[in-house]
Amino acid sequence: MENPIRVERQKPGGPLWPGLLAYAAACPWEAGPHLAQLMEQGAFSGWEAVFAALDGTRVVGFCTLMEKDYYPENRYSPWVSTMFVDPACRGRGVCGLLVEGAVEYARSQGFRRVYLPTEIVGLYERTAFRR
16 A cells, blocks of 8 residues: 655745644654744755655654754765654654655755764664664
8 A cells, every 4th residue: 555645845935834834843852843943044055955744735744954964973964854753653654755755855966875863773774774
């Protein structure tokens, strides 16, 4: 059965931008309100992007593709970061869809590699990342 959840890059002023911003602001994980603040400030420039996982028009997750990440080590770029999946949707492949969407977009922007900061072992390896 095909996953009904899809991933779309969101643009400031786009029809789903306000809903994604509100979802991020209400996120129980501290990176969500931080993302909402970045979105409000228009902090995404050039090729940087925000991605939403959508079940219909309902936001069920998000991630970003950014030049710099909040980790102190920033000699690499770009970063797939700020990954969050709604607890009710976990285990349905949403994280993998978000990673795929960000990686495909990075390739379209000419990047051959992307980096993903995490301390979680075993999750992102399923999406072809390695430690």
